[in-house]
Amino acid sequence: KERRVVLDDDGVPLAITKQAQSESQRLIEDFMIAANVAAASTLIRANKPCVFRVHDMPDPEKTEGLRQLASAVGAKLARGQVLRPHHFNSILGHVRDTDDETMVNEAVLRSQSKAVYSIENIGHFGLSLQQYAHFTSPIRRYADLLVHRELIDVAVANGSKTSNGDNSGRKIGNSDLAGLAESCTHISETESRAAGAERRTIDRFAAALFASETGNVVSGVIAGLTGAGAFVSLKDGVADGFLPIRSLPDDYYMLSDSGMEMTGRHNGVRFRVGDKMDVLVVEVTPVNGGILLAYVDGGGTAKKGGGPHRGKSGKTGKPGKKGKAASSTASKTRKSRKQRRRS
Incomplete structure (x- = not known):
């Protein structure tokens, strides 16, 4: 759309x-x-x-995280296997109409080369x-x-x-x-x-249209995660806001190798791409298209998992440490997501 x-x-x-x-x-x-x-x-x-x-075919380095994610949701991609379009279709079919669909769709898009x-x-x-x-x-x-x-x-x-x-x-x-x-x-x-x-x-x-929502709590869906925070899709993707990591419950958060999940090291609170959550609209800046969000306690479906996923290259962040990088990181990741969708 x-x-x-x-x-x-x-x-x-x-x-x-x-x-x-x-x-x-x-x-x-x-x-x-x-x-x-x-x-x-x-x-x-x-x-x-x-x-x-x-x-071009996907870069093997980009598909490694997808292999791990596929295994976690019950789909299999053998290590070293040359991936073809039907492999990706099989993964997407496996998670269709499940809670993992949005997360896996985004992971497949991230793994693709640019046309x-x-x-x-x-x-x-x-x-x-x-x-x-x-x-x-x-x-x-x-x-x-x-x-x-x-x-x-x-x-x-x-x-x-x-x-x-x-x-x-x-x-x-x-x-x-x-x-x-x-x-x-x-x-x-x-x-x-x-x-x-x-x-x-x-x-x-x-x-500009979202400026009237400043100070209100709105519903959204996590569309992407980085070491700096979470991108939240608002109003069915009409707008994207950024939720900086400093706004999350106090903990040290670890980003999984697939980039699809972020988990608190101590509290076990987990955020995944595709999770629904409520957020507070803190600030709207129409001149650069920025929408700054804040975490709402107990909002959405952020869950307590069985502990963080520790990958070999897992990224981490602490509240208040990476907030300043949120704006530029958000812009770059939005750009990457958009480009991958163009064929």
């Missing part, structure tokens, strides 16, 4: 909505994927360069496709326009004429390939910057 901002005639935010994808939209998306695959396949068969949309543009075809891991390109939106994505240009050359070479009657086509040299590779790097970087600008803009609108 993508966030959409509703503005009045003066540009003042009225609401932020999240609309689920309909069956018809999913059907159209399937057709678009098929068209993208056909475009890439056509250029490969014609031995033409192509701007591929590639998604980029490249003239080297390594396939698209997330879609489980051997060749894939962006073709369907040439009016808004430069990658699609580049693919259209190459397809026009293929059509011309097969006897079709362009609008000016030319059917000579064009030759592709090494300098052209180098320029295309440079374009791939450039548009991958600008895509990331544009996504960041979009995210920050919506965060500011969300904070």
Whole structure:
């Protein structure tokens, strides 16, 4: 679900909505994927360069925490096993409609590589496709326009004429390939910057709308954990607030290797991604999209576990020690979560 901002005639935010994808939209998306695959396949068969949309396999270091988490929830990923898309689907299916679903979904997203543009075809891991390109939106994505240009050359070479009657086509040299590779790097970087600008803009609108909640207790869901505290999704993901570790019950908190669970060393209080909890809205700063939260005693489903999970690389934090890092850490983790969702 993508966030959409509703503005009045003066540009003042009225609401932020999240609309689920309909069956018809999913059907159209399937057709678009098929068209993208056909475009890439056509250029490969014609031995033409192509701007591929590639998604590499997950980094083994990123999947190690997921293996531990999968084992904890009853799903198995053998150590050293080369992971394929169906392995991730199996894990997600195992926890569907359970209390662990949100936590495992987030862990799977964190383990994925980032999709980029490249003239080297390594396939698209997330879609489980051997060749894939962006073709369907040439009016808004430069990658699609580049693919259209190459397809026009293929059509011309097969006897079709362009609008000016030319059917000579064009030759592709090494300098052209180098320029295309440079374009791939450039548009991958600008895509990331544009996504960041979009995210920050919506965060500011969300904070402006949330300003009226200052001083109120609201319900949320833990969306992420770091050594500095917890990210809490508010109003079904319309806004994200940050709960600094200094606000939690007094203890020394340890972050699990998977990053999905944080447990107090002495009190055993446990916070997990996906847990519901009540929080106090302490401060809202629309200019940077920040929403600062405070822990509400006994709120949500923070549970007492059987003691902390001590991993080899478990991170720790003490109340009051890492609070100053909360704002920058929150921003970086929100950015990472958003980028992983883009394919």
